[in-house]
Amino acid sequence: MFQSFNPKTFENTQFLFFTGKGGVGKTSTACATAIHLADEGKKVLLVSTDPASNLQDVLEVELTNTPRPVPNIENLDASNIDPEEAAEMYRENVVGPYRGKLPDTAIKSMEEQLSGACTVEMAAFDEFSNIISDPAIRNRYDHVIFDTAPTGHTLRLLQLPTAWNEFLEESTHGASCLGPLSGLQEKKELYEQTVKFLSDKDQTALILITRPETSSLYESNRSANELREIGIKNQMLIVNGLLQTHLSYDEVSSAFYQRQQEALKGFPKGLKQMLVYSLPFVSYSLTGVENLRYLFKQYTMPAKVETQSQQENLQLPKLSSVVDRFSESQTRVILTMGKGGVGKTTVASSIAVGLVEKGHKVHLTTTDPAAHLEYTFSDTFDHEKLSISSINPKDEVTAYKEEVLSQASESLDEQGLAYLKEDLDSPCTEEIAVFRAFAEQVAKCEDEIVVIDTAPTGHTLLLLDSAEKYHKELTKSTGEVPESVKTLLPRLRNPKETSVVIVTLAETTPVLEAERLQKDLVRANIDPECWIINQSLHATETQDPVLAGRAKTERKWIEKVRDELAQNAAIIPWISEEKIGYTKLKEFIIN
Amino acid sequence: MNKLEIYDPAMCCSTGVCGPSVDPELTRVASAIFSLQKRGFDIERYNLANEPGKFTENKAVTDFLQEKGPDALPVILLNGDIVMESTYPSNDELSEWFDIDTEELNDRPKNNSVTIDISELK
Numbered sequence: 001m002f003q004s005f006n007p008k009t010f011e012n013t014q015f016l017f018f019t020g021k022g023g024v025g026k027t028s029t030a031c032a033t034a035i036h037l038a039d040e041g042k043k044v045l046l047v048s049t050d051p052a053s054n055l056q057d058v059l060e061v062e063l064t065n066t067p068r069p070v071p072n073i074e075n076l077d078a079s080n081i082d083p084e085e086a087a088e089m090y091r092e093n094v095v096g097p098y099r100g101k102l103p104d105t106a107i108k109s110m111e112e113q114l115s116g117a118c119t120v121e122m123a124a125f126d127e128f129s130n131i132i133s134d135p136a137i138r139n140r141y142d143h144v145i146f147d148t149a150p151t152g153h154t155l156r157l158l159q160l161p162t163a164w165n166e167f168l169e170e171s172t173h174g175a176s177c178l179g180p181l182s183g184l185q186e187k188k189e190l191y192e193q194t195v196k197f198l199s200d201k202d203q204t205a206l207i208l209i210t211r212p213e214t215s216s217l218y219e220s221n222r223s224a225n226e227l228r229e230i231g232i233k234n235q236m237l238i239v240n241g242l243l244q245t246h247l248s249y250d251e252v253s254s255a256f257y258q259r260q261q262e263a264l265k266g267f268p269k270g271l272k273q274m275l276v277y278s279l280p281f282v283s284y285s286l287t288g289v290e291n292l293r294y295l296f297k298q299y300t301m302p303a304k305v306e307t308q309s310q311q312e313n314l315q316l317p318k319l320s321s322v323v324d325r326f327s328e329s330q331t332r333v334i335l336t337m338g339k340g341g342v343g344k345t346t347v348a349s350s351i352a353v354g355l356v357e358k359g360h361k362v363h364l365t366t367t368d369p370a371a372h373l374e375y376t377f378s379d380t381f382d383h384e385k386l387s388i389s390s391i392n393p394k395d396e397v398t399a400y401k402e403e404v405l406s407q408a409s410e411s412l413d414e415q416g417l418a419y420l421k422e423d424l425d426s427p428c429t430e431e432i433a434v435f436r437a438f439a440e441q442v443a444k445c446e447d448e449i450v451v452i453d454t455a456p457t458g459h460t461l462l463l464l465d466s467a468e469k470y471h472k473e474l475t476k477s478t479g480e481v482p483e484s485v486k487t488l489l490p491r492l493r494n495p496k497e498t499s500v501v502i503v504t505l506a507e508t509t510p511v512l513e514a515e516r517l518q519k520d521l522v523r524a525n526i527d528p529e530c531w532i533i534n535q536s537l538h539a540t541e542t543q544d545p546v547l548a549g550r551a552k553t554e555r556k557w558i559e560k561v562r563d564e565l566a567q568n569a570a571i572i573p574w575i576s577e578e579k580i581g582y583t584k585l586k587e588f589i590i591n
Numbered sequence: 592m593n594k595l596e597i598y599d600p601a602m603c604c605s606t607g608v609c610g611p612s613v614d615p616e617l618t619r620v621a622s623a624i625f626s627l628q629k630r631g632f633d634i635e636r637y638n639l640a641n642e643p644g645k646f647t648e649n650k651a652v653t654d655f656l657q658e659k660g661p662d663a664l665p666v667i668l669l670n671g672d673i674v675m676e677s678t679y680p681s682n683d684e685l686s687e688w689f690d691i692d693t694e695e696l697n698d699r700p701k702n703n704s705v706t707i708d709i710s711e712l713k
Contacts (some may be wrong), residue, residue, distance in 0.1 A: 040628040102656060104647070106601075106639060109661040113601035244624045408618055420618055 004298055005029075005238050005277035007036045013162075013234075015132065015197060016145045020209035021219050023341025024512060025240040027278065028286035031058050032148040034297045038076035038199060039293075039403035042142040046070075046078040049148050051130050054509045055080050058287050065089075065127060069484035073289060077141075078308045086123040092115070129194045183377055192550035201234035208237045208280065214259040216341070236275040239264070243281045244300065246544060252537070252574065254542030283549025287508050301544050313538055313560050319347075320589050322501070325353035325568075331499045332445035333527075335452050335522075337504035339513045343534040346585075347503045347572070348453035353582060354589035355449055356386045364388045365441045366453040383582065391437045393430050400424075400433035436482065442491060443484035492526055499529040500585055504561065506533050506554035515565055531566035593688050594633045594668060597679070598652050601640035615675035620679040632689050639664065687707070 010016055010033075018030035027048070034046040044066055048055040055078065058065050063072055070076045086108055088113050091114045095107055102110075128146075131137055137144065197203050206227060210220040246257035284291050284302040294302070326334060336348040345366065352364040362385060401424045408420055444450050492498050500521060504514040537551040538558060552554035562569045571586065597620075628634050637645040639661060646652050651673055655666050659676070665699040667675035669688060 094641075095643070098647065101647045102643060102653070103660060106656050106661040110640050110643060160627075213673045408615065417622075420622065 001280035002242075003278045005279050005296070006047070007033045009236070009275075010037070010143065010205055013203065014138070014141075015204040016143060016144060017204065017206045018146065018209060019147055019148045019206065019223065021216065021341045023505070024209045024216060025279075025286065026209045026212050027054055027058050027147050027509065028292065028295070029207075029240060030145055031055070032292040032298075034076055034078075034143075035073055035292050036099055036146045036296055037143050037145075038073055042075060043140060044076050045131075045137065045141045045144045046076065047131060047146050048078075048080045049083075049146060054512060055147055057509060057512050058292070060288055081127045082219065083123060085115075086127045086301075087235065088522070090123040099336050102472075117276055126490045129190050131197055132197050133190055133193045161449060173277055185187045191442075195231070195526075199231035204232070204234060206235045208235060210237060212239050212242050212263050214266060216265070217263060217268055217271065221270045224274070236277065236358065237271055239278040241281040242278045243546065250543045251538045252542035253547055256542075256544070256547060256574070268568050276370065281546060281550075283546045283553075285508050285553050292332070301549065309335045313541075314555065316533070316539075316558070316562060317567055318572055319350060319532065319572050320354065322532065322568070322570050323351055323358065323573065323589055325530075326351070326449075327355060327358040329496075329499075331449065333442055333450050333452070333498040333500060335498065336501045336503050337454050337517060337528075339510050339517075340502045342505050342510050343521055343572075345453045346588075347501070347532055348451050349532060350585050350588040352386060352388075352451040352500070353472060353585040355451070356383060357586060357589065358546070359385075361385045361448040362451060363441070363444050363448050364451045364453070366390045374477065386582075389441070391434060392442065393434050396433040396437045400436065436485065439482065439484040439488045442488055445497070493524075495527060495529070498526075500526055502528045502531045502566075503534055504531060506536050506538060506557040506561070508557065511560060511565075518565065528567070530568035530570065531561050533561055533569065533571045535574045536571050536575045539571050592633055595680075595688060596649075596668040596671075597634070597636045598646060598649075598664060598666045598668070599636060599638045600661055602638060616679065619682070623682055623685055626695075627685065627689060627691075630691075640681070 003126060016030075017032065018026050018033070027050075030046065034044050036042045039583060046055070047067075048063075059070055059078060063078055065079055065081045065085060067077040067079040070078050091111060094114060095110050098110075099107060102440060116319055131144065208220050208224060210216045220237065222365045224237075227235065241259050243260055248252040279295060280298055280300045280421070282295065284294070286292060291302070334348075334351060336344045336351070338344050348366070349364060352362045355362050364386065365388065402423075404424060405417065405421065409417060435555050440454075441450060441452060502514050504510040514531070521528055536554060537560070538554040540551070542548055558571070575588075624634055624636060639646060646656060651667075651668065651671070652666060655663070655673060655676070663677050665675075665677070665679060666673055667680060680688070683693055686695070
């Protein structure tokens with residue numbers, strides 16, 4: 001149906017961006033491509049800019065933001081730009097020279113100001129621009145491959161150069177609201193260069209990865225359009241994880257196959273315009289150099305067949321048990337967290353529907369910039385106890401700007417307003433606006449249960465980090481602080497009010513990501529209440545050799561979740577149809 | 592001509608739009624100063640988070656920080672002497688220092704042009 005993906009396509013392209021929603025196989029495809037090109041004798045640099053990167057897990061090597069050779073692979077260097085770390089380096093550069101010269105309290109207050117979400121985002125972007133424009137890197141490597149962040153975050157990252165440039169051009173008062181990068185004027189040229197490289201088809205190719213699933217294709221189409229709009233036109237698509245054959249007598253196998261084929265029938269028109277490749281669904285996990293090499297050879301089975309284990313499948317509680325517990329404990333706020341693509345939206349929706357069925361009043365909302373709640377509830381549903389909403393960053397920014405300007409118009413003249421308007425056009429405003437909207441949603445739990453399907457890991461953490469920072473700042477601020485913001489963090493930390501549900505798949509990357517997420521949450525004094533393992537093939541009885549092979553690889557991850565990570569664990573078997581609409585979501589809970 | 596220096600606490604932007612809420616006082620000061628600077632008056636504003644160097648270059652400011660800590664910022668210097676701390680100058684004070692009509696800083700928008708859409712009249 002589609003031609004097989006061949007990295008040879010990029011022989012003459014220096015910068016390759018692999019992007020797509022978390023969990024579609026972006027990192028493994030980027031790694032496999034990097035290894036393939038390096039094996040052919042090309043000098044390759046592989047860089048991850050994902051705040052929740054798992055490049056290290058896939059390559060099985062420790063990485064930092066300085067490129068280092070990957071052991072056992074000639075010609076391949078890799079680095080991992082951890083935005084938190086980049087921000088820390090940035091902070092130290094600014095603050096370091098003043099230690100001892102200014103009082104410790106002043107140093108501390110500088111550090112605090114430079115630890116906000118804006119700084120983190122900007123520091124990461126800065127690193128990314130530096131790599132693209134560094135002549136030493138351009139000369140040393142034939143290919144620089146970026147394994148980028150989940151879609152929403154990447155889009156913002158890629159949109160920044162345009163946003164900054166417009167902002168700098170229009171700014172008449174020296175860009176006062178660019179605190180974290182006060183030396184920005186000097187960077188103008190650098191950022192312009194970055195934009196140029198990104199939109200130059202001879203230098204840059206953008207490879208979108210998608211799953212053969214309706215929601216994933218829909219998402220890819222949206223990304224493709226948005227990227228095209230900001231001038232990145234050299235795009236291609238990889239449909240990853242395509243099941244090539246199936247057993248007609250095996251229910252799961254044929255459903256799995258049919259579902260993929262159905263999804264491909266609805267292949268979005270916009271995506272058809274570009275080069276489309278496919279990669280097979282494989283029975284082995286895509287970690288380690290050897291397995292990554294098999295991928296482009298189109299092997300669906302490993303070269304060595306492992307001895308069949310006779311053990312029976314593991315048994316874990318079902319989703320309904322989680323809903324029962326929430327119903328009894330009267331939890332007010334439920335957050336589903338985890339890497340994008342693990343089915344957070346579906347799990348959040350199912351929990352919401354389950355609680356409505358138990359007679360509770362529920363509000364379901366999402367802060368995921370790439371969410372598709374409307375799609376999930378695309379049937380007309382009519383239930384007075386359930387309301388849904390989504391936090392759309394663009395709308396929030398508009399509303400926030402209007403609110404600020406209308407408040408200020410009482411005390412400011414025209415010129416003052418124009419001045420304020422300029423500051424409000426700063427990209428930082430988005431973080432603030434989204435954060436406030438998040439706080440408002442949480443505050444609704446006074447009279448109903450609020451289920452929040454949060455953004456992918458990295459973004460959510462930035463959001464929570466802002467919460468902490470603002471919480472500290474409240475004591476100083478003289479402006480009106482909304483009640484919802486004041487009560488947010490204490491509420492998120494109170495286990496009687498808030499439960500965090502970590503959603504994962506029984507696969508290497510999602511589990512390791514989720515483990516890191518849990519650690520970060522615990523550090524922020526938030527203890528996740530339970531883990532849900534979604535779409536488990538292990539919990540089915542498939543005989544399909546490829547699917548059964550994958551089901552076996554799930555075992556150790558299920559055990560790890562159950563025995564090491566989760567206070568409570570539940571499992572949702574792979575289900576043969578996508579649960580769209582209220583009635584279908586209800587089946588999740590009943591089964 | 593008088594020279595005014597404002598040493599701000601560590602903050603993201605001088606209009607204060609980057610906080611959990613907008614501080615109207617910061618917005619007033621920012622726009623009043625913007626308007627004075629545009630008329631060519633000698634006013635400098637430094638933010639501890641971005642320009643710590645300015646805080647160490649000025650002995651009066653360094654001493655002030657050592658003694659009272661960053662929570663006592665902003666500190667306002669007129670011709671090199673500390674004239675105010677922990678608060679910003681009012682528009683009256685600004686107009687006195689720069690010898691201009693208070694009205695010019697306090698004035699509400701005068702030139703709110705009225706737009707008439709002719710198509711609606713048809």
